[in-house]
Amino acid sequence: MSDEPFLVVEDLTVRFPTADGLVQAVTDLSYSVEMGKTLGIVGESGSGKSVSSMAVLGLHDARTARIDGSIRVGGKEVVGLSESKMRELRGNAVAMIFQDALAALHPFYKVGKQLTEAYLVHHPSATKREARARAIEMLERVGIPQPDQRIDQFPHQYSGGMRQRAMIAMGLINDPSLLIADEPTTALDVTVQAQILDLLQDLQREFNSAVILITHDLGVVAEMADDVLVMYGGRAVEYGPCTDILTHPEMPYTWGLLSSVPDVTADTSARMIPIPGNPPSLLSPPSGCSFHPRCLYRDKVPGDLCSTTLPALTPAGRGGDHVKRCHLPNPDAIYATEVLPEIAPELVKEMP
Structure with a gap:
């Protein structure tokens, strides 16, 4: 069995051709994340944090993005993988919590419908009853009150903190080995931020997941990260253990x-x-x-x-x-x- 970390990114380069020229979003980026560990990725807006993580999930349009380098998830190379194979991986082995939960959740569908769909896609033999039970279990696990009732509500009926919890429930519903959290607490007040961060730490300990935390907040990094990757202009400019980087x-x-x-x-x-x-x-x-x-x-x-x-x-x-x-x-x-x-x-x- 390989001792390689669960996620290994080597010499990742992402380019976007535009009418104004070639956008050099990420250049020669390398890092890795082991199971049970948290990598904090920090930098100003436009530094390439989210672009690099979306490449791990295969979320860039192959018709408009030029991606070079290597991304190995659980030992499997995902750069160049077909869309059908990426769908098997996405939401199952790797999941993402997006920055804006209100925009990420579909406004026309109830939260429970979206959670059960995420479960059934990767568990085709499961019944709708089993998927609903799993969705209620996950809502309860992330601290949603009265989950058996809240499951039948729309996203706009949730508070900001509850929507973020629902996004975490969706990300974890298939027990992913890698969870990417893109600014998961940006729009929340400090009390709810602390609750969400405590929740992520508790769930990581429970599932032993690898976590990538994308953030501007170095206080969050100090609390949660084992390693830190500092990005600027699409490149890594400093990388190492959290204690070393901060001190x-x-x-x-x-x-x-x-x-x-x-x-x-x-x-x-x-x-x-x-x-x-x-x-x-x-x-x-x-x-x-x-x-x-x-x-x-x-x-x-x-x-x-x-x-x-x-x-x-x-x-x-x-x-x-x-x-x-x-x-x-x-x-x-x-x-x-x-x-x-x-x-x-x-x-x-x-x-x-």
């Missing part, structure tokens, strides 16, 4: 993401510092390091490397599985002496 980041873009997070527990001298400028156009990405036009530390790199040469993913200074894409020499020291004093002075005071 010893070595890519200025990651510093910018951390600097942009408010800390309500910090003293009044702490600052929230936004990343200057805008994300790059994926029609004509910058040469060299795609972050260099916005980077506040590019003057610390000798010559014009940042603007002319794309940095490779190289091991971070602390070693291990932590890698970063940056020309900056000695980034750990720069982070400790220049970045941390600005965003978290109380941490600097505690350092030996």
Whole structure:
């Protein structure tokens, strides 16, 4: 039996031809997720987070998307797989919780109808009665009150938090080995967010699922992720264990993401510092390091490397599985002496 992680993405490239040119949505992306582990994918809008995950599910139109590289799910190559084979995989071995539950659920069909259909597609020998019982069981498991009654209601009759729970129930109804959660708590208030995240953790422990969590919220990543993939301009710019990424980041873009997070527990001298400028156009990405036009530390790199040469993913200074894409020499020291004093002075005071 292979020791390969359940999901292995290698050199994934996704392009979309348009009237204005070729959109380079994802370029040479590689990562993996093991059973029972959670990978957090973070980055600004347009960085390629959702595009790469939709490729895992085969949700891009083959007529309008050019996909290269390798995606192996449970040891099976899915790039180039026929649509009929992808339908067998999608919703069964791999499921996705979409960002907007109201848009993802069909408004004309009752929630129970949509749940039972998702079950019957992958269990053709099951009866409608068995499928309904399974749907009620899943609604109850995700915390929907009175599931035997709620199953016969339409999505608009659910609150935002309940719709998100129904989406999770649909994603888990066939016990998938991999669950992709695309911004599952974005539109919810903080109390419901906490409930949804606790639910995902409980269900992951119960099913031992591999989870990909796509989010802008580094607080969510700190709570849930085992590993973190930071994306910018369609590429991985930092990747490694969550603790390493959050405590010893070595890519200025990651510093910018951390600097942009408010800390309500910090003293009044702490600052929230936004990343200057805008994300790059994926029609004509910058040469060299795609972050260099916005980077506040590019003057610390000798010559014009940042603007002319794309940095490779190289091991971070602390070693291990932590890698970063940056020309900056000695980034750990720069982070400790220049970045941390600005965003978290109380941490600097505690350092030996």
